[in-house]
Structures are given as structure tokens and as C-alpha cells.
Amino acid sequence: MKTRPDQIIKLLAQKDKRAISILYDQYGPALYGIILKIVKKEAIAQDVLQDSFIKIWKNGPMYNSQKGTLFTWMLNIARNTAIDKTRSKHYRVNDFIEEVSHEHGNSLEWSFAPKPEHIGLKKIINNLDEKYRLIIELIYFRGLSQQEVHEQLNIPLGTVKSRLRIGLRELRKVFDIQNIPLIVFIFFS
Amino acid sequence: MNKEWFLNTGLLEQYALGLTNEEENQEVEKYLNAFPELNKEVDAIQKAVEQYALQHAVPPPKNTKSNILSEIDSIENKARIKTAPNRRSSGRWWLAAAAILGFATTIALFFLYAQKQAQYQNLASEFESFRTDCEIEKQRFESDEKLFAFLKDPNTKKIYLGGLDPKSTHQAIAYWNPSTQKAIVNLSNLPTLPDDQQYQIWGDIDHVMVNAGILVDDQSQLQEIKFLEKAETLNITIEPKGGSEAPTVANLIVAGKV
Numbered sequence: 001m002k003t004r005p006d007q008i009i010k011l012l013a014q015k016d017k018r019a020i021s022i023l024y025d026q027y028g029p030a031l032y033g034i035i036l037k038i039v040k041k042e043a044i045a046q047d048v049l050q051d052s053f054i055k056i057w058k059n060g061p062m063y064n065s066q067k068g069t070l071f072t073w074m075l076n077i078a079r080n081t082a083i084d085k086t087r088s089k090h091y092r093v094n095d096f097i098e099e100v101s102h103e104h105g106n107s108l109e110w111s112f113a114p115k116p117e118h119i120g121l122k123k124i125i126n127n128l129d130e131k132y133r134l135i136i137e138l139i140y141f142r143g144l145s146q147q148e149v150h151e152q153l154n155i156p157l158g159t160v161k162s163r164l165r166i167g168l169r170e171l172r173k174v175f176d177i178q179n180i181p182l183i184v185f186i187f188f189s
Numbered sequence: 190m191n192k193e194w195f196l197n198t199g200l201l202e203q204y205a206l207g208l209t210n211e212e213e214n215q216e217v218e219k220y221l222n223a224f225p226e227l228n229k230e231v232d233a234i235q236k237a238v239e240q241y242a243l244q245h246a247v248p249p250p251k252n253t254k255s256n257i258l259s260e261i262d263s264i265e266n267k268a269r270i271k272t273a274p275n276r277r278s279s280g281r282w283w284l285a286a287a288a289i290l291g292f293a294t295t296i297a298l299f300f301l302y303a304q305k306q307a308q309y310q311n312l313a314s315e316f317e318s319f320r321t322d323c324e325i326e327k328q329r330f331e332s333d334e335k336l337f338a339f340l341k342d343p344n345t346k347k348i349y350l351g352g353l354d355p356k357s358t359h360q361a362i363a364y365w366n367p368s369t370q371k372a373i374v375n376l377s378n379l380p381t382l383p384d385d386q387q388y389q390i391w392g393d394i395d396h397v398m399v400n401a402g403i404l405v406d407d408q409s410q411l412q413e414i415k416f417l418e419k420a421e422t423l424n425i426t427i428e429p430k431g432g433s434e435a436p437t438v439a440n441l442i443v444a445g446k447v
Contacts, residue, residue, distance in 0.1 A: 017258060032249040069235065161197070162199070168237070171241070
């Protein structure tokens with residue numbers, strides 16, 4: 001018997017361990033995937049995932065459904081914990097930006113790269129202009145502020161902001177398109 | 190409130206991605222309240238990110254779930270121990286503190302007692318010696334009183350013993366009291382004798398010299414001698430130390446009539 005979302009939220013508010021068990025089964029791998037794209041190393045990613053779920057358990061009573069879905073709330077916790085980890089381990093972010101902004105080849109490891117098996121998806125994301133991918137990569141997966149991106153890439157702050165907007169709009173299109181059955185999609189690609 | 194201006198700030202996208210701080214959140218929520226259609230934008234962005242995450246899910250290492258659940262258990266246990274009333278262990282603390290205090294006090298009191306005991310002993314022995322001195326003084330005073338009374342007594346007769354030679358300055362004075370039958374002599378002016386000699390006083394009874402006492406060679410002293418009732422004269426002779434059975438008449442130095 002599957003537990004309804006509102007029941008899970010109730011258990012979480014009571015700091016009931018069972019809520020964590022259910023949420024881990026449902027969303028654990030998704031969170032792990034995002035964390036892995038940020039910290040890169042599996043051992044560190046496991047630590048971050050564990051820390052994230054402890055935080056989710058501790059702060060469960062504070063979750064407010066008006067601010068967004070439970071999954072988004074959990075994603076934000078996982079992402080923030082991962083970014084903090086990269087900062088504490090002295091990731092050389094500056095070097096990364098240089099690499100990311102100047103490389104055009106496929107050899108570069110993008111966090112924001114689509115899974116190989118999602119060929120159709122890859123096409124669409126690859127069609128996403130590089131400049132949008134870069135902004136999303138730096139801001140979401142690297143944890144840079146818009147100000148920092150502006151300073152380090154030497155592009156106007158306004159440009160940074162508009163590229164984020166447009167990039168996210170394009171990304172939404174990707175997932176809106178995904179609502180169409182897969183067969184039709186492959187047929188058209 | 191300008192919707193276009195707001196959208197140009199890029200705050201909406203950042204809010205949707207969870208990148209905004211509390212201040213920025215409040216700002217965005219003002220606009221969301223003012224322009225409810227903007228909520229759809231936020232929801233759409235968040236859903237896109239969720240879909241992206243689900244599609245790029247990676248199975249975590251197998252022991253991760255149990256690690257998480259057991260850490261939650263240990264946190265809960267620690268919390269339980271912390272909030273439990275610490276009565277027993279805090280009681281133990283008080284007990285230990287009280288015991289140490291009691292012990293320390295006992296030791297201190299013991300030393301104090303020993304010190305006081307020693308002080309008391311000191312005082313006691315001092316008091317004893319004072320008392321003894323006091324007794325001695327009392328006795329001296331009493332004997333002085335007696336002497337004074339004796340000398341003042343109208344029945345006490347003063348007898349001057351002088352040298353046979355009228356030119357002699359030798360003198361002794363005897364105090365003679367027939368009613369109390371007491372007699373005292375003072376060697377007021379007699380030569381100092383060598384160590385092997387002593388003065389001795391005699392009473393003449395029916396032409397027989399009777400010993401009345403051996404005298405200490407001290408001019409300041411009033412020495413008690415035997416009271417010889419029937420003595421007609423008193424005579425002092427120089428005898429060898431320790432006295433003699435009979436007077437050495439040749440050594441008679443002073444004499445006087447009773």
C-alpha cells in the first residue's frame with residue numbers, strides 16, 4: 001500500500017523515521033544523481049546524501065507546502081549540502097570556469113550533460129545554446145552567484161540574468177515536450 | 190510594483206531554483222501575491238528541475254539507507270539521555286561534594302582540636318606555676334605578718350648582745366618573748382666568718398651553757414632560735430661549722446643579759 005503524499009508530510013512533521021525510509025526509496029537516487037553531478041566523487045556523494053537525509057529528518061517539522069513541493073524542498077537541501085561540501089574541500093572553482101567557458105569539445109565533463117541513453121534528450125539539450133548551458137552549469141551546479149559569474153566571465157550582469165531566464169525557459173520546454181509519448185518523440189527525432 | 194522590471198531582475202528564476210536568501214524570498218513573494226500568474230512560472234521551473242533530477246537518478250551505495258536510519262537512531266538516543274532527569278548522577282555529585290566537605294571539615298576540626306588542646310595544656314601548666322608562686326608569696330607574706338606581729342608584741346623583749354670589750358662594736362640583737370615562748374636573733378654587726386666556722390648561740394641556765402641554735406651568717410636575717418625559759422644570759426660563740434656540743438668559751442664574741 002503506497003503512502004499518500006500528505007501522509008508522508010504528516011509523518012515527517014512528527015519526525016517519524018518511517019517518512020525518511022519512504023522518501024529515500026522514492027527520491028534517494030534522484031538526489032544522489034544531482035549530488036554526484038556537483039561533487040563528482042562517489043564517496044563524497046554518499047556522505048552528502050546521508051547528511052542531506054539527516055537534515056531532511058531534522059527539519060521535517062519546518063517544511064511548509066506553500067513554498068513548493070516536498071521533492072523540491074529536499075532537492076534544495078541536497079544541492080546546498082553538496083555545494084557547501086565543494087567549498088570546504090577547496091575545489092578550484094576558478095580553474096573550472098576557465099575550462100568550462102573555453103572548451104567546446106565533447107571531452108569536457110559537463111555536470112549538466114544528459115544521460116547517454118537519453119539520445120533524444122541529448123539532442124534537445126545540445127541544441128540548447130551553449131551560453132545557456134554554461135550559465136545553468138555555473139549557477140545551479142557550481143553554486144556561483146550571478147554577480148560572481150558576471151565578474152569571472154566578464155559578461156554584463158544583465159546578460160547573466162537574462163541568459164538564466166531564457167535557459168530555464170528552454171529547459172522547461174524540454175520537459176514539457178517529454179509529456180508527449182516517447183514513441184512519437186523517437187519517431188520525430 | 191512593476192512586473193516587467195521584476196521579471197528583468199531574474200529573481201523569479203533564482204527563487205524557483207532555491208537560490209535566493211530570506212530577504213529576496215520576501216520580495217519575490219510580494220510579487221507572487223500581487224501577480225498570482227507568476228506562481229505558474231515558479232511551479233513550471235521547479236517541475237523541470239525535478240524531472241531532470243529523476244531522469245538522471247543514480248542508485249546510491251547499498252548501505253546508505255541503513256547508515257541514515259541508524260544515525261537517526263543514535264541522535265534520538267543521545268537526545269533521550271540528555272533530557273532525562275539527571276537526578277541520580279547529580280545526586281551523586283552532591284553526595285561526593287558533601288562527603289569531601291564533611292571529611293575536610295573533620296580534618297580541619299581535628300587539627301583545631303589538637304591545637305586547642307596544646308594551648309590548654311600550656312595555659313594549665315602556666316597557671317600551675319603561677320599558683321605555686323602565689324602560694325610561696327602568700328607564705329612569705331604570712332611569715333612576714335607573723336614576724337611583724339611578734340616584733341610589735343608588747344611582751345617581746347629586745348636584748349642587745351654586745352662584745353665583752355667596751356671598745357668592741359660587735360653586736361647582735363635578740364627578740365625574747367616569754368609569753369609566746371619564741372625567740373629571734375639578728376646578727377646586726379658581727380664579722381663574716383670563714384666557710385669552716387659558724388656562729389652558735391647559747392643560753393646560760395644555772396651556769397650551764399645550753400644550745401639555743403646554730404646561726405646562719407647573714408646579717409639581714411631574723412633567725413628563730415630556741416626559747417630557753419630559765420636562761421639568764423644569751424651568748425654567741427664562734428664554733429666550727431656544724432656547731433659544737435659545748436661552747437668554745439674563748440671564742441665568745443657577744444653576750445647579753447635576758
